[in-house]
Amino acid sequence: MKRALRQTCYISIENNDNIGYQLFNIAYLINILNKSASNHIKRKIVFRKGNHIYSDSIFKGLFTVLEDDKYDNLGFEKISINDIDIESLCSSTKNIEICNTSAYTKNPTMTFKYIDEPIKRRLLDLVYSNEDLMYSAYYMYRGILAFFGENTSDDDIAALHILKADSKDYDYYYNALSIMNDLKIKNIAVITDDIEWAKTILNDINDINDTSTYTLYYVSNAEKNNYETRFILMSMFKNLIVSNNASDMDSMWASYLSYYDNKKVITADKNIIHKYITDIL
Structure with a gap:
């Protein structure tokens, strides 16, 4: 019998204003969502308003963007991108904000190695949705x-x-x-x-x-x-x-x-x- 997913938990990530950089971040989050689901954990991507995500144009209507008070009420635990343990994160039900993701620093998000065809198709759907x-x-x-x-x-x-x-x-x-x-x-x-x-x-x-x-x-x-x-x-x-x-x-x-x-x-x-x-x- 298929196990039901647990309660929804949230994940976010620091962005800059470069679309390509944001796509690396989004791909990274999708990968986390997929791995979490295999552990019967439902995750949802959210962003703080002002986190550079292009929610009024190329990504219009695609992500939940929250005002500061509503975002803060979710009680995120901040973890540096370089301290992320994917397996541990994907088995946790904590709300996680991934930070210190400077575009000028080579970090685990900035690679195409783990972006398979299903993730690529999801990204294409996002980019071409408007x-x-x-x-x-x-x-x-x-x-x-x-x-x-x-x-x-x-x-x-x-x-x-x-x-x-x-x-x-x-x-x-x-x-x-x-x-x-x-x-x-x-x-x-x-x-x-x-x-x-x-x-x-x-x-x-x-x-x-x-x-x-x-x-x-x-x-x-x-x-x-x-x-x-x-x-x-x-x-x-x-x-x-x-x-x-x-x-x-x-x-x-x-x-x-x-x-x-x-x-x-x-x-x-x-x-x-x-x-x-x-x-x-």
């Missing part, structure tokens, strides 16, 4: 294809994610673009937080090669919820050059969630990788 953002990103993607010409296919373009806070090693982008060029991919959609700055950097790279080597399209930052929309947009590309900003996980996650299996994904990060990455520079 129809307004999905439609906005989809029409942006169709507009990018149209910009490069009516016969342009998914195979013919790549997204390049570059941030002003990136490592100053711009040779990475030069080398990554050269790899795309070798594959005859010369149509590049640039996704950035500062378009004028990115134009300066990438135009210099283009000049080093040949002024006609790449056709660059700069994705607008003007629309509502542009950060969340650009994240979804990146996940629609078959080919992607990941940002070399070590603390930004957005393009890394977008390349992982992209539904293509045979894709070109280039990254500079040798510590956090997933199975779809084809080149590490």
Whole structure:
């Protein structure tokens, strides 16, 4: 006879405002929920209001977000991410808040190793749940294809994610673009937080090669919820050059969630990788 789950207990985790970083955290919590359920313990994910979770946009209506008083009334025990014992936690009925999860520190959440296909599908459902953002990103993607010409296919373009806070090693982008060029991919959609700055950097790279080597399209930052929309947009590309900003996980996650299996994904990060990455520079 199947045993009933015990009373509901709660789990939360510290976030920063990077969607990719939040997805590592959410995947980690889903893994805990699954293991807890196997011990007949029902857990629920909750967040304190102000914990950066995008509950009004990309994750709208998906998580319980509590005001301080209601959150505090649950009586969370705070445990540092580096002190977590998964087996012990998943057999406990305490309410746990996982803390000290700085994006600048390599911690147990920041890995794709334990993210199996069921967890990946759950994350895809979360990321693609907001129809307004999905439609906005989809029409942006169709507009990018149209910009490069009516016969342009998914195979013919790549997204390049570059941030002003990136490592100053711009040779990475030069080398990554050269790899795309070798594959005859010369149509590049640039996704950035500062378009004028990115134009300066990438135009210099283009000049080093040949002024006609790449056709660059700069994705607008003007629309509502542009950060969340650009994240979804990146996940629609078959080919992607990941940002070399070590603390930004957005393009890394977008390349992982992209539904293509045979894709070109280039990254500079040798510590956090997933199975779809084809080149590490």
